[in-house]
Amino acid sequence: MYSEKVIDHYKNPRNVGSMPKNDPEVGTGMVGAPECGDVMRLQIKVNPETQVIEDAKFKTFGCGSAIASSSLATEWVKGKTIEDALQIKNTDIVRELSLPPVKIHCSVLAEDAIKAAIGDWKSRHSESASEPQASAASPKAE
Amino acid sequence: MADDYFAFFGLPEKLTIDADDLERRYLGLSWKLHPDNFVNAEEFERNLSLERSSQLNDAYRTLRDPVARVEYLLARKGVRKEGQTKQQAPPELLEEVFELNESLEELQMARESGGDGNEMKALRDRLQAAGKSFEEKLAEVDEELTAVCAEWDAAIDANADEAKRSTLMARMNEILNRRSYIRNLVSNVSRELEESATA
Numbered sequence: 001m002y003s004e005k006v007i008d009h010y011k012n013p014r015n016v017g018s019m020p021k022n023d024p025e026v027g028t029g030m031v032g033a034p035e036c037g038d039v040m041r042l043q044i045k046v047n048p049e050t051q052v053i054e055d056a057k058f059k060t061f062g063c064g065s066a067i068a069s070s071s072l073a074t075e076w077v078k079g080k081t082i083e084d085a086l087q088i089k090n091t092d093i094v095r096e097l098s099l100p101p102v103k104i105h106c107s108v109l110a111e112d113a114i115k116a117a118i119g120d121w122k123s124r125h126s127e128s129a130s131e132p133q134a135s136a137a138s139p140k141a142e
Numbered sequence: 143m144a145d146d147y148f149a150f151f152g153l154p155e156k157l158t159i160d161a162d163d164l165e166r167r168y169l170g171l172s173w174k175l176h177p178d179n180f181v182n183a184e185e186f187e188r189n190l191s192l193e194r195s196s197q198l199n200d201a202y203r204t205l206r207d208p209v210a211r212v213e214y215l216l217a218r219k220g221v222r223k224e225g226q227t228k229q230q231a232p233p234e235l236l237e238e239v240f241e242l243n244e245s246l247e248e249l250q251m252a253r254e255s256g257g258d259g260n261e262m263k264a265l266r267d268r269l270q271a272a273g274k275s276f277e278e279k280l281a282e283v284d285e286e287l288t289a290v291c292a293e294w295d296a297a298i299d300a301n302a303d304e305a306k307r308s309t310l311m312a313r314m315n316e317i318l319n320r321r322s323y324i325r326n327l328v329s330n331v332s333r334e335l336e337e338s339a340t341a
């Protein structure tokens with residue numbers, strides 16, 4: 001029932017692994033599919049100057065389609081700016097991998113993971129960016 | 143009526159169902175629909191009875207299972223749709239599930255590479271403990287679900303308004319979401335423990 005592309009990603013998943021969660025340049029997206037209880041973690045490393053995603057890693061405990069979807073997602077986001085990466089839709093993944101309707105939620109998982117990783121990076125990045133300001137502001141306030 | 147399993151059995155849309163009563167209704171209906179009663183009937187009638195029998199079996203399987211029953215109700219009301227559930231489980235739960243899956247994988251790899259006995263045993267013990275705590279979690283979630291189901295039944299009896307019903311259904315949905323991760327994990331853990339026991 002799996003397409004050749006799914007099998008290829010499943011057998012040779014790209015970018016499996018992890019990055020340090022606390023690195024300010026790393027964004028981590030941890031998501032799950034309540035339909036089946038599978039979980040996926042996708043991480044990106046973003047250049048704060050250019051906002052380009054320089055590296056991406058994933059780890060998925062789930063079905064073949066979820067593994068293929070996340071593998072493909074890491075390939076696609078690499079080299080994109082975060083704004084461009086946010087444009088990736090699960091339907092693009094469905095098309096690329098020819099996923100059948102019962103496997104759509106597996107591709108949704110990958111889209112959600114990209115969004116969550118970017119969201120995490122943004123929140124952590126604005127935090128770390130505001131820190132120097134805060135410390136610069138406090139001497140003035142005293 | 144065919145697409146409403148509750149009505150199929152002549153039951154109200156309530157979630158506490160007496161298993162014996164349901165079985166009696168099921169047996170009564172299967173008797174009526176039994177192909178033997180249609181040997182002399184027209185072909186279309188025979189086909190219809192076959193179709194209804196298979197619907198009856200689906201309906202029985204679904205309503206007999208307390209969780210499948212809730213899933214069915216929520217799907218019917220459009221609260222739970224394949225690929226559309228954007229609602230995420232609590233992040234701590236996802237983290238925990240993810241970590242345990244990682245230990246599972248570790249044990250699996252150790253087993254497949256014929257790993258060191260002591261190391262495997264330590265991994266197994268850890269997994270066993272974690273699996274147990276997740277089994278407890280599953281029991282807790284099931285209790286939560288039973289409680290909301292009782293609230294739902296009371297709401298039906300009281301003819302509660304849509305708002306009340308949607309709130310209850312949203313709560314059930316949230317519980318089911320959490321439950322699916324826990325149940326998935328519990329079954330993965332017990333499968334791995336079984337396989338590594340014989341290895």
Ligand code: FES
Pocket residue numbers: 033036037038062063064065066103105106109
């Ligand atoms: S079946 Fe769970 S993600 Fe595919």
